[in-house]
Amino acid sequence: MTVPPRLLLLLLLPFLPTCSARDSAMAEDGRERLVGLRADDLRLCAGVPNLTASSAGGDFWTYDRTPPAAGVSAPVPVIGGSLSVAAGSTCRVTFQLVDGKVTRIGYSAESALPLSQNAACAPVVQGCLRLVDQSQVTRE
Template identity: 55%
Template sequence: MSLLPRRAPAAFAPVALLLALGSCVARDASLADEARTRMVGLRADDLRLCAGPADKRESSEAGEFWTYDRSPPGGGVSVPVPMAGGSVNLSGGGMCRATFQIVEGRVTRISISGTNELGVARDAACAPVVQGCLRMIREGTIRTD
């Protein structure tokens, strides 16, 4: 006879859910961080192909600046807390502003700034802006050189 329970007690389910949510947020934040270096050198046409048209475009002596403002849909979760007799509401909603400086038709610098309602891994909200581009770079469909 095994001394281990067949199922985890219900009290552990909220902890497991929080760990899973934290893992997703950390992955998305690392995508945004990776984009800051991997997307430098990308052609402007390729940026438009993989990220879509910019929400705002400005020009200056330093080049063009393409800005993407995104509010990804929130994936809210309500986690019961049996010991407290209530629940904790978690929302993955947030806001992203990603700005790409383009000089001579290529991305030269990237500024990524995100916020989220959880207050952790803030740049995770920018993953939807860059994930398609990073995937295409990894596959070799677009290049940065």
């Protein structure tokens, strides 16, 4: 049995905001739970940053992420053309480190879906949160 594309789109639409909201909540959780993470542990779980900078306020490690577009891309006929439903977003996560420990995390994200402002940032902090939950790294 094949499912017509329009029906498939209608069936999947309710789940798009749910996933984005979950990822956005994960990013916000990371903003609090990763404070105190040591620099070596941050490198272990988030990888090597795209950019680094230093100032009197500490070191700043920046990660840029453009995850693959989430959602369904299926043409839906409308008067005068078609509509494609897909969600894409980008994120820049900046960790401030003082004395080798994370003190603050800032997000600069752009999202195509409402209620998902920082959803694209979740992959950057997800691995770190997992290691914290498994007690493989500690916050100081």
